[in-house]
Amino acid sequence: MNTSTTPNILTVSQLTRSIKTILESEFRFVRISGEISNFKMVYSGHSYFTLKDGAAQIRAVLFKQQKRFVELALQDGQDVVCFGRITVYEPRGEYQLVVDSVELFGTGRLQKEFEQLKLRLAQKGYFAAEAKKTLPPYPGKIVVISSPTGAAIHDFLKIVTLRKSPILIQILPVKVQGNQAAGEIAEAIRTANSLDDVDVIVLCRGGGSLEDLWAFNEEVVAEAIYHSVVPIVTGIGHEVDFTIADFCADFRCPTPTGVAEKLIPDTHALRQHLAALQNSLVNRMQRKMSFHEQRLRHSLRMLGNMKNIFKDSELRLQLSKSYLYQAATNNLRRREGKLEACIRRLQGQAPSRCIELQQKHLHFLTAQLHNHIRRILERKEMALAEQATLLNSVSPLATLGRGYSIVRKFNLQDGSYQVITRSADTSVGEELNILLREGQLDCVVQKKVIIYRQ
Structure with missing residues (x-):
């Protein structure tokens, strides 16, 4: 039967081609949202999948040459928005969507809202460096705002346990995902500011998608962080995740574990530092005592040289007296009284008398030096004992004892x-x-x- 010559009768190819022309002209470019199913990538590099919702489905194809424009790794179950063209695959008479680009459903809108809020808060000065508060080097009390059942709080507390720190940790449980999460987080920040002796507030949460972390991108959370009197540290998501809360916080750590490592001091390292300070103090005292001992030995050597000088002078004096006696034999009797007076004056100014006075002064200075060194040692020993007592009072072993x-x-x-x-x-x-x-x-x-x- 020759259908090509029969009036008003179309071949399958003619009908399919007409339908293809109508569809491609009517739906030139479309954006379709739905869930990916039956995803498969064939040997040629093309990807085929079905895009469906609760009532219908459509076949879709992502050709190999278009994949370089799609950063998302497609898989079954993803809610996506596909941009492309409607066409008809003539050999099977099926219409399908030729995909040009794909993005997760809601990601584009949320990313746009994120950038707009970030710009608005930056203009208000919420991210300014001068608004950041300084973190205490050794906090005594930390308030952690997080989900009590999430992995983030367990990672944080694990570091606290490993470092055996006596820091007081108080947990304010909140939802970290969902419509009510942002309000609970903001209220928890205000509650933490009303507590006594709080040194640092920690916001932590595990990783997730942009939608999962969206509670930390709400303006109400940003305002609570900005107006907080207590410094706030964030550890939200993974290293590549940034939220509005991270920009507003006084310090941002890449993970909850990083927050604990930043805030919790290493008790073992502190003990080592204390021991190093003690050794440094002992070495300085030993050097100072050695210096004074050298000065004392030098003074004693100098005194020994002075004795020899005086002895030589005495010998010369006796020799001069002998010469004088021989030369003045005739005048000796007449000047005997005058000579005795001179001898008495000479004895009053004898070098031995000066030596005796210098020795007494030296003994006095030596006693003062010993007393001063003893007082310094006593003060340092008392300070060391106080530090040792303080360290023992906060030791877990003392509690067990x-x-x-x-x-x-x-x-x-x-x-x-x-x-x-x-x-x-x-x-x-x-x-x-x-x-x-x-x-x-x-x-x-x-x-x-x-x-x-x-």
Whole structure:
């Protein structure tokens, strides 16, 4: 049957070509949102997938030459917005979307809002360097605002436990994702500012997409951070994640673990520093004592030389007297009285008398030097004892020594011990480890008694 010569009868190719022309002219360029499914990439490098919503679906193709313009790694289950053209694949008579670019649904809008808010807050001075507060080198109390069940708070507390720091950590639990998260975070910041003796506020959260971190991009959180009297440190997401809260904070760390490493001092390093200071003090005192000992030996040598000089002078004097006696024999009797007077005056000014006075003065100065050195040593010993007492008072071992113990549970997931503070954290039959002042005990829970405190 020759259908090409029959009036008003179209071939399949003619009909398909007409439909293709109509679709391509009517839907020249379109933006379609939907969920990716049945994604596959063939040997040629082209990617084929289905874009669907709750009621319909359409086939889509991303050709190899267009992939260089798509930064997103496509996979099933992603909600995306595809920009492209509607066409008809004639061999199968199916219409499909030829994709030119792809972005996650909502990402473009959120990124635009992020940049607009960032510009507006920068113009208000929220990110200015002069508005940043200085972090205390050794904080005594830290308030952590985070989800109590997230990995971020556990990473933070793990560093605190490893460094064995006596810092007081208070956790204000909040939602870190969702519509109510931003309001809870801002209110927690204001609450932390009303608490007593708070040195630093920490905002921390694990990594996620832009939508997951959006609570930290809200203006209400930025205002709470900017008006906070207490310094705020952020550790939100991963190293590449930046939020409005990071720009407003007084200091930004790339991760929650980085925040703990920044704020929590290393107790072992502090002990080493204290020991180095003690050694430096001892060395300086030893050098000063050695210096004064050398001066004392030098003075003694000088005094020894003076004795020899005086002795030589005495010999010369006796020789002169002998010469004088021989030369003035005739005048000796007549001048005997006058000579005796001269001898008495000479004895009053004898060098031995001067030596005696200098020796007494030297003994006095030596006693003063010894007393001064002893007083310096006593003051330094008292200061060292005070520092040692202070260090011992905050030591966990001192707490164990007073009869307390630490109950711990071994965590198989990360190989660490979890400190048990409530009976609700254990179960009957579970093995526990009790850390005492001397030794440890491995116990099994036989009964639980829960006491509710109001």
